[in-house]
Amino acid sequence: MGNRNLRLGEVLRRELSTLVHARHREEAALFTVTRVEVDGDGCHARVFFSAPDAGQVERCQRFLERHGGEWRRILAGRIALRRFPELHFRYDRGLVGELRVRVLLEELQTAEGGAGHVRG
Numbered sequence: 001m002g003n004r005n006l007r008l009g010e011v012l013r014r015e016l017s018t019l020v021h022a023r024h025r026e027e028a029a030l031f032t033v034t035r036v037e038v039d040g041d042g043c044h045a046r047v048f049f050s051a052p053d054a055g056q057v058e059r060c061q062r063f064l065e066r067h068g069g070e071w072r073r074i075l076a077g078r079i080a081l082r083r084f085p086e087l088h089f090r091y092d093r094g095l096v097g098e099l100r101v102r103v104l105l106e107e108l109q110t111a112e113g114g115a116g117h118v119r120g
């Protein structure tokens with residue numbers, strides 16, 4: 001992904017988050033837009049989101065997909081692009097994995113702290 005697409009992804013993330021929070025305050029509390037990846041030709045953007053409650057992922061996915069077309073039209077009016085990318089929503093599983101690794105590392109450090117130092 002080129003520099004332009006990285007910058008565009010960040011602008012889309014920021015603008016989409018602002019838009020969702022302004023129009024859908026209650027639903028916006030259920031998820032966070034974590035990143036946006038724009039493909040090479042700028043026709044498609046993968047919008048990644050996280051949900052603090054894993055049980056809400058499907059609900060968030062349906063909500064995002066239901067409103068994606070509307071948000072795309074609004075954002076196309078705010079961000080001047082020759083062709084505005086289609087928005088595709090994906091659950092950001094990377095954050096879940098990252099949190100699990102952190103928990104495991106903390107548990108390991110706690111266990112090592114109680115058992116003395118680790119031999120190398």
